[in-house]
Amino acid sequence: QVQLQESGPRLVKPSETLSLTCTVSGYSITNGYYWGWVRQPPGKGLEWIGSIDSSGRTYHNPSLKSQITISVDTSKNQFSLRLSSVTASDTAVYYCARNPHIWDGAQATLYYLDSWGQGILVTVSS
Amino acid sequence: QSALTQPASVSGSPGQSITISCTGTSSDIGSYNLVSWYQQHPGKAPKLMIFEDSKRPSGVSNRFSGSKSGSTASLTVSGLQAEDEADYYCCSYASSRTLIFGGGTKLTVL
Numbered sequence: 749q750v751q752l753q754e755s756g757p758r759l760v761k762p763s764e765t766l767s768l769t770c771t772v773s774g775y776s777i778t779n780g781y782y783w784g785w786v787r788q789p790p791g792k793g794l795e796w797i798g799s800i801d802s803s804g805r806t807y808h809n810p811s812l813k814s815q816i817t818i819s820v821d822t823s824k825n826q827f828s829l830r831l832s833s834v835t836a837s838d839t840a841v842y843y844c845a846r847n848p849h850i851w852d853g854a855q856a857t858l859y860y861l862d863s864w865g866q867g868i869l870v871t872v873s874s
Numbered sequence: 875q876s877a878l879t880q881p882a883s884v885s886g887s888p889g890q891s892i893t894i895s896c897t898g899t900s901s902d903i904g905s906y907n908l909v910s911w912y913q914q915h916p917g918k919a920p921k922l923m924i925f926e927d928s929k930r931p932s933g934v935s936n937r938f939s940g941s942k943s944g945s946t947a948s949l950t951v952s953g954l955q956a957e958d959e960a961d962y963y964c965c966s967y968a969s970s971r972t973l974i975f976g977g978g979t980k981l982t983v984l
Contacts (some may be wrong), residue, residue: 786975793975795975810875828875860922
């Protein structure tokens with residue numbers, strides 16, 4: 749059974765870069781699927797950040813695209829999120845999740861998020 | 875991209891049925907059979923309840939069902955139980971090759 753676990757600093761200073769890693773166990777990330785990041789500010793709703801496959805092909809939320817870097821390390825069965833120039837509004841619980849898809853020509857159609865990590869609260873504060 | 879529109883709250887008594895709506899546009903819900911629904915209890919990660927508009931993952935109670943008409947999707951919970959009290963989020967694939975969530979609906983079991 750696939751399991752996902754987020755890790756990284758829980759406190760980040762404004763204007764710095766937030767970096768998180770999702771470690772996948774029980775399933776090889778090279779066996780298909782996209783792998784996504786979702787965040788949830790305290791007391792608010794869910795926001796999709798972006799998704800990546802094992803080849804490094806990515807899709808991003810356009811509202812965050814200038815800040816986001818999503819990468820994959822197949823040797824460690826991990827994928828990562830970097831969010832630059834953070835402000836207090838980036839304070840949130842960050843989740844990683846498995847993201848089934850199909851290929852639609854040369855691009856992917858993302859389906860749903862079927863397995864989630866427990867989430868990690870990252871606070872942006874000086 | 876704008877969030878999908880959900881009611882902020884719904885409520886029902888044990889044993890009753892409730893329906894949560896999720897309204898999008900012709901660029902998301904109206905164009906794809908790719909609406910999913912998630913249940914989230916306080917302090918917990920979201921859980922997939924419905925995918926591809928109306929399919930249930932293994933292990934999800936058949937009291938949960940999904941449907942869609944045009945650009946509006948719906949989640950129905952029948953035979954309400956206390957454990958169903960949670961936040962529910964819809965999500966859809968969009969033509970911009972992104973995923974869009976609804977704002978969430980708080981279900982209260984009276």
